[in-house]
Amino acid sequence: MRKSSKYYWWLQIGGWGLLALILILINLLFGQRVDEQFLVGVLVKVLVGILVTHLFRIYIHYSGWLQLPVEKALLRLVIGVLIVCLLDTVIRIRVIQWLDPNAGGSKYLFSTRFLLMTVENGLYIIPWTLIFFFFHYIEANRKQQLDTLKLEALVKELELKTIKSHINPHFIFNALNSIRALIDENPLRARTAITELSNILRSSMQTEKQETVFFEKELDIVKDYLALEHIRFEDRLKVQYDIAEDTLTQPVPPMMLQTLVENAIKHGISKQVNGGTVIIVSRMKNNYHQVLIRNTGKLDQSANEDGFGLISTRNRLQLLFGDHANFRIREVNGNMVEAELHIPLT
């Protein structure tokens, strides 16, 4: 059970216990008899009270009154309290009769006694209800504040990380270093490399504004990116494209392919002494746009499902396409890692 239900039982038993104590004390103070019959009466009062208020609580939880706005809950509560008081009376009369069948004949009429007992119950049940609701509103309020704070922190963290994750600074500085070496060795290539790098930087700055872009645009960035990485890795990086024409105008989340290809380089190619291959496949499959990114290497089990890149990819797909989109990453043929995107057609 939840933590709050532990408090509930302490309060419930403590409260009713206190009531019993007060009733006994009052009787003692005013010199009335505290005999077996009186004590049994108190015990019945307390036990039946616990029983009906507990049923009341179950019903409140069941019908969700705690989530209602105050004005709507109020009317229901008044009726609820009335019913609970009546119920208490009925049960108590039954129990007392069952315990002592001769006790019925007192100085009052049955209807008067019934009314008095119900009013008396109101004295216990109404405060009980007020305390119960007071407690719950405080708790709910506190929890809400805590949740709001947590949410704010999470949003901030995500914002920061997505901005950072778009372009890896390690890549930028390595690319700049390669380009500087190329200036003497192959000035023409150095010039195109600078254009490629500018394209990547520009598109990474624009991504925040759009929800989706054409796959073709995304692919252009990746081609520039891989061309730059090819300068750095030379023969150690081989790239293959297998792109179906009709997928070029499909919408995809910006920089998603880029992030996955960057991962393929960072966790795959750059860890292989002899390098490897990156294969990008884009095609239509069963009314889905399927994108595959394969790279030489092994799936790092420890960093696997928890990596920020993977989580953010999943979250973005979920936000944009709901359950219609899909993402998974797995090892194929023992020496390749394959990331797979399923995006619904529009």
Next chain:
Amino acid sequence: MIKAVIIDDERLARNELKKLLLEFPEIEVIAEAANANEGIEKIDSLNPDLVFLDIQMPGKTGFDMLAELDKAPDVIFTTAYDDYALKAFEVNALDYLLKPVEPRRLADALHKLHLEENREKEGGEVEIQANRSLLHEHDQVFVKDGERCWFVKLSDIRLFESVGNYAKIYFGSNKPLILKSLNALEERLDEKVFFRANRKHIVNLRLIEKIEPYFNGGLLLEMKGGEKIEVSRRQTVKFKEMMSL
């Protein structure tokens, strides 16, 4: 002339550094390596004075490579932006260059190196190394223990302790583990300075604080760091011989 080796997995990065080093005629690049294993080979066979070392390489990182060497040469690390490596540098104040390398920073790093080298030469006699594989007290080792790493001069190590296949080395307030057996270490260490006190310990004779007699005609050494090491009876004879010389 300073003999240097460049270790970096990118050919262009090596070329760029070589080009920058042309400005420094006292540095001669005698070899290049494209990964850690090649690097170890080149260092073992050519015994360079200085190594330019990239951190992020396929297979093993630069730190892992250094930790495998018996004796670490002077090293200048080169790296592009990298959180993990930069943190290691900050903790240990190792000298590093960020790629693309700024010529002035390179000059500073080399200058610092010369200063240290001159100081060493002034301070101690320049020994002719008859046996190159022997480790001298001026030599340094690279020690990596989890995220932390150090260059440690052998003369600063007061105690080697055997822990299974590992050896725990004591210097300053640190005692990291290195993957070397005590027997292998004993063979390589200069016996004039490093003495095998018992089955489990090798002590640095220059860093002994106190010597006391012990049971059975043995000795108890107290090291500068407060560690108490027992000298076995057999080794006590040898120890006394050495100290009386």
